[in-house]
Amino acid sequence: MSKLNKKLDQLAVDSIKINACAMIEKFGSRNYGSSIAAAKLLHTLIFYHLVFNPNDLNWVNRDRLIISDQQILPAYYAALRLCSIISKSDLENYGKSENTPYFLSTSKQTLTEVGFNNNGSAFCNGIGLAIAETMLANEHEEINHKTYIICNDEDMQRGNVQEALSLAGTLKLKNLIILYSSTEISKDSFTYSVNHEKTRAKYQAMGFNYHQINDEIKSINKAIKLAKSSRKPTLIEINTVLAKGTPYENTINGFHNKITKHDISNLKDTLLFKKSDNLETYSDLLDYYKNKIDQKIASHYNNWNCSSKLEQFLSNDFMINLNDLNTRKIDGDNDLYSLIINNISTKYSNIVFCSPNMENITKIKNISNVYAFNNKSGRNIYFGERHNCIGSVANGISLHSNFRPIISTLLEYAHNSIQAIIEAKKISLNPLYIFTKNTNYENTDITNSLNLIKDIDSICPITPYGIEEVKTCFENAINTSKNLPSILIADAKKKITNKFTNFDKSKFSSGSYYVVNHPNSYTLICSGLDFNLVYEIAQNLKLSLIVVNDFCGLKNTKYNIDKSIFISTDDFSNLNIAKHNVNKFNFNKLFKAKDTLEFNKENLTKFIEEIIKKQN
Structure with a gap:
């Protein structure tokens, strides 16, 4: 990198830090430390590597970005401001503007594919995105983008994340690059107190390229370059410093304490950012970002062509029809x-x-x-x-x-x-x-x-x-x-039935309907799982039968709840859809049987006959 680049790169990082801290201070939230730690990572990725077109945010060959670490959102929004994707007003209204929500939403306007709370689900979404890219690239040679996931120490301890990492390594998703901001501090403890794993050996054994680096722009840039040319998924552990340059640097309090205007002023003394307005930025930085984005558009977007085959796949609003299905030999x-x-x-x-x-x-x-x-x-x-x-x-x-x-x-x-x-x-x-x-x-x-x-x-x-x-x-x-x-x-144990031949697709799609209807009789209600059992009882006792395939749709079917019996192998009793809710779990208690009775047609028939007799 040239000296000019080094200066502007550092100014960009410092602008992200101060903008993020100002947003957090104004909103009154905590955990400014993670945003400070992630500033270099975010600038390096978005400026030098992330391929996208701000004028076509739905472009199918854009790089995919997942922010699994929701704690760095203020810094991420500050980086988007440098891309001119969001405005200063959005930063001023952090937590209120639809472009800068407190919890990341699913919005192409924020360059991310999805956003949720910190439960590891977004990380797993990223593995799915990488799988989908390889599937599409296998059929369409013009598809060749990357999937980036930014995560933290807490993410890497989650069970669903570890499962997803194992899957990614097994499938050798070479288009997957994980940027792990490792402060070695979690909200409640230092990471070493709860995790003694040898991470390099662990993730290499999973099938990942593993790089552990410092948080200098040059190191991050080099590691991402290597990852982009790898034939394996890559995990880059970046040794970042929580709340660097503040009173709570590298402590758990960097998560829990609020930052003050005085703290921000002291932090600015150590940085290149000198604007009096902490939510402002430099025009040179905006031009720097614009020129770089334009270069990436010219080299990746302008020369990219979508084949008719890919267009057909993307626009395929397919409707299935199973009328031609040969089901004569179907048993279950x-x-x-x-x-x-x-x-x-x-x-x-x-x-x-x-x-x-x-x-x-x-x-x-x-x-x-x-x-x-x-x-x-x-x-x-x-x-x-x-x-x-x-x-x-x-x-x-x-x-x-x-x-x-x-x-x-x-x-x-x-x-x-x-x-x-x-x-x-x-x-x-x-x-x-x-x-x-x-x-x-x-x-x-x-x-x-x-x-x-x-x-x-x-x-x-x-x-x-x-x-x-x-x-x-x-x-x-x-x-x-x-x-x-x-x-x-x-x-899996059920035999397919064709006993009821008067099938009405529209009634079935409404959620529930009468299979047998005897006016003024008791009504039995069951789900499709218990149809074979209950249908025979209804036929033998000449009772009405409502089959419920969608319990939300039962309200559309009229019946006398005081003369109804819901029969289910499983416990659906909390639905309160009938006067009598009978299932395998409460059957013997309701029957007041001295000996344990089997939940079968014969015993249910006797039980139903007793209910009807008592009611009459």
């Missing part, structure tokens, strides 16, 4: 779900299948085989036992361009994906989840997972019971105009 949910996923994945290259293992509900054959470091054309990603990251990685795949992930896992592991489902809802993504119940035994994890799923506002699990119902669920989930996740609950 396993076979049916496998057949459907194989069918649509053959037709649509947008489908990406995410699963913990090969023994789930689906037997994938046609989804271009397994995605691996030596088979980037595969669209079937096996996560192994990495249950904590699967949902957030899938969200990242969905965020990238026009991929549609289908996530399939066991119902007992669904609780691991709840946060990812909530986040998908917040940022208007529509992944399809298939949670499979594969046991007939009582399982606390299954009950807890069901309750957690039911508690997600505006999203209801769907429990289809027959071939046409399952097909309709897939069509509704993939073809929906609603940007919400869809959840199907399947049963």
Whole structure:
């Protein structure tokens, strides 16, 4: 770098530090130390390396950036100001302006793909973005961008982050560059007091290139250059200093204490930034950034052409139709779900299948085989036992361009994906989840997972019971105009039924409807998971039967709640949708049986007959 560059680089770093501290002081928040620590990292990455066009923030070949460390947002916003992407007014209104929210939102205006609280989910999104880039690049040679993740000591201790790192190393995501701001201080302790790992050996064993460097611009720049030409994912640990140049330098108080105007004034004495207005910057810096951005646009954007093949993929608003599906040899949910996923994945290259293992509900054959470091054309990603990251990685795949992930896992592991489902809802993504119940035994994890799923506002699990119902669920989930996740609950032990032939797609799609309707009789209610059991009881006792595939839709179906019995193998009793809520867990207590009775057709029939007799 020339002397002029060195001076302007240092001035840029100092401007970011002071602008960030001024924002934090004005807002009255704490943890200014992380923003000071990250200033050099942010300037070096954004100025020298990050490829983007501020006039086309949706450009598909832009570099992807994830700010997993939300504590550095003020410094990040100050860097965006130097890019002229946001204004001084935005900095003045930190925490109030839509361009400078206190918690990072999903906004192309901020150059980041997604933003959440510090729970590691954004980091996992970044791994998904990197996977999606390799998939797209394998089919379209004009795709060749990088994914950058900025993280901190706390991120690197999270379980979902470690799972995602392990996955990235296994898949050899060479387009992934992780910038780890290592102050060795967390909010509550020094890192060495809770983590004695040999990080270099650990991440090299995972399959990463690992660089540990000081926080000088020259060192950061060199490490990123090496990472960009690597054939492995790269983790760069940058030894930064928390709250450098302030009274709480390199202490835990750098997280918890507020910075004062006096502290900022003293900090300025050690820096090149001398403006009286701490939210101002230098015109030379704005020109410096503009010229560099223009150079990157000229070399990366202006010479880039989008092929018609890529345009078709990006604009493909596909609608699936399963009318041609041959289901004559279908026996159970396993076979049916496998057949459907194989069918649509053959037709649509947008489908990406995410699963913990090969023994789930689906037997994938046609989804271009397994995605691996030596088979980037595969669209079937096996996560192994990495249950904590699967949902957030899938969200990242969905965020990238026009991929549609289908996530399939066991119902007992669904609780691991709840946060990812909530986040998908917040940022208007529509992944399809298939949670499979594969046991007939009582399982606390299954009950807890069901309750957690039911508690997600505006999203209801769907429990289809027959071939046409399952097909309709897939069509509704993939073809929906609603940007919400869809959840199907399947049963690996269930035999597919075609007993009810008067299928009405529109009624089914409304959420619930009568399968059998006997006026003035008692009404049995069940989900699709228990249809085979309850349908026979309703037929034998000449009772009405409402099948609920979406509990949110039950309000659209009229019935007498005082003459209703909800029957469920699992515990849905907290829904309060019937006068009598009977499930495998409370059946013997309600029946007041002396001996433990099996939850089966014969015993349920006797129980229902007693209820009706007492009521009459």
